[in-house]
Amino acid sequence: MDNWKKGPIIGRGSSATVSLATTVKGDRFAVKSTELSSSTFLQKEQQFLSxxxxxYIIEYIGFDxxxxxxVPMYNLFMEYATGGTITDVIQRHGGFVDxxxxxxxxxxxxxxxxxxxxxxxxxxxIKCSNILVCEDGVKIGDLGCAKLVENCGDTSSEFSGTPVFMAPEVARGEKQGFAADVWALxxxxxxxATGCNxxxxxxxxxxxxxxxxxxxxVPxxxxxxxxxxxxxxxxxxQRKEEERWTVKELLQHPFVNINSSSKRFEDLPKSSPSSILDQGFWDSFEVTDSPVLTQLVSFSGESPVNRIKQLVEATPVNSYLPKWVDEEDWITVRCDHVEENSNVTYENSYTDSGMEDDNSESTRTDSELYVEAEFSDSVRIIVESIVIETSGANVVNSKFLDFKNINNDSCLLVDSNLNLAMCSLSGPTGFS
Structure with missing residues (x-):
């Protein structure tokens, strides 16, 4: 493409930098650039996209x-996604998507x-940061890891992708076929739904x-x-690839079948700038700076432990791990009115000896609501604490839910019955 001008950087991936660009006529497009000497993935993506x-696939425009x-630079020209990626949408919606x-x-x-x-x-x-949000819908992008399936249904011996999105058979170094995309989906x-891997x-x-x-x-x-x-x-x-539904089967599932949806997908709101000068839109999110998550590893047929070791060594330490704060900075809140069948994590079961002694067994659920710390960026909520009174001891079983990204002075707790409780983190530490 002749006579184009590169603008601000709008994203950084594992192998290239993405910038906004314009033609002499003012048409906008995205350009993905990297040094020619390290452009293998980008050239592979160009071959597929062209x-x-x-x-539903990001549009190819050209390259130069x-x-x-x-320093020679390889540039891949593509359709400009005005809404960024689904990862950006998650950030703009407060950490998860409706x-x-x-x-x-x-x-x-x-x-x-x-x-x-x-x-x-x-x-x-397939992952949120590789799904682009355009004015006419979302589209799959970043085909640098894509590969052709041979006639026998197998791909090459190279296995690529983001480790925490890999299917079991890929993590074992056995196969990376269509079913692996379904697992990643x-x-x-x-x-x-969670904002987390x-x-x-x-x-x-x-x-x-x-x-x-x-x-x-499974997750x-x-x-x-x-x-x-x-x-x-x-x-x-499904851990066994042969038991996973195919893409065509999933398209008929009521979760995504457009004919069974109560609201037409086309009626959902879209967010995009009115022009390249719409500064308010650009200020609403920062440049996506993705860590080096996507890896390409060739296995040479060693034992499973050695194959996993190769994957680990090719992946930067902590590049795909959660960024939790220290345990002592958590806030603990206890409440009741949570249904018995809630899907929560059990932790901190303990026995408190020396309590009242009788021959009967009863269950008591605490009804108080309290905060044990004054402030944190993360919250651990005890959603249920059941005391089973037995002869000679009281056994306490607590259920926890963890939350992050709360405001500086308050958090909002919603129980399974949709009752609301506002906990002030700057006030007293006890509530009745």
């Missing part, structure tokens, strides 16, 4: 090579995957990848999702 045409301070919007986004991602799979392409790196739905509790890279590959675990489902949403996740996150 052969694709779908409203220019020089910056005598389920109605999740249904819409997931439906469109599935249509994009259906198009890719029909062209024998596996994306290999389920993880992406969880990311939209699907394995936020994993802190050790080796044990994390080993758990994904060899345990019987926890957000408990506030509808039954349809949880069933959709169940169909995506």
């Amino acid at each position: 052969k694709l045409s779908s409203r 090579v220019d020089y910056v301070d005598h 389920e109605c919007l999740i249904r819409s986004y997931t439906h469109q991602i599935l249509l994009g995957l259906d198009y890719l799979h029909s062209n024998n392409l596996v994306h290999c790196d 389920g993880c992406t739905v969880i990311e939209m 699907p394995w936020p509790e994993m802190k050790n890279p080796v044990s994390a990848l080993y758990r994904i590959g060899y345990s019987g675990d 926890l489902f957000p408990m506030w999702l509808s039954d349809e949403g949880k069933d959709f996740l169940k169909k995506c996150l």
Whole structure:
């Protein structure tokens, strides 16, 4: 493309920098740039995008090579996504996305995957930061990790993507086919609903990848999702790839089936700037600065432990781990009125000897609400504390929910019956 001008940086990925650019006529587009010597992924993406045409895949415009301070740069020109990525949408919505919007986004991602799979392409790196929000909907981007599926249904021996979004068979170094994209889609739905990666509790890279590959675990489902949403996740996150639904089957699932939705997806609000000079829009979010999460690793057939070690060594330490604050800075709140079947984590069960002694057994739920610390950026809420009185001892079983990103002086607690309690963090530490 001749006579174009590079503007401000609007994103940074693992292998390139994305900038806003304009033509001499004032038309805007996005340019993804990296040094020519390290442009393998970008050239691979160009080869794929130049052969694709779908409203659910980011549009290819062209490419060129220019020089910056005598250094050759490879530039890939693409459609400009006015709304950034779904990761940006999550940030603008306060840390998670409304389920109605999740249904819409997931439906469109599935249509994009259906198009890719029909062209024998596996994306290999589906996640929120690779889904672009355009004026006419969301579109799949970043095909640098994509690969062709051979006639026998297998891909190459190279395995790429973001570790915490990898399917079990990928973490084991066995196969990365269409089913791996379905697993990653389920993880992406969880990311939209929670603002976190699907394995936020994993802190050790080796044990994390080993758990994904060899345990019987799947990511926890957000408990506030509808039954349809949880069933959709169940169909995506089957550990055995042959038991996962295909993209075409998922398109008929009531969670995303447009004919079963009570609200048309096209009626959902969109956010985009009115012009390139709409400074208020650009001030609403910062430049996305993604860590080096996407990896390309070639396995040479060693044992599973060695293959996982290769993945770990290729991944920067803590690049995909949650950024928790120190434990002593948490705020603990206790309340009642939470349903017995709530999907919460059990912690801190203990026995308190020396209490009243009788031969009967009874259960008591505490009804007080209190705050044990004055301020923190994170909140741990005890949603239920049950005391089982037995002969000679009282056994206390507490259930916790963890929350982050609260305001400086208050947090809002919503129990399963939708009763609201406002806890002032600057006031007294006890409430009745």
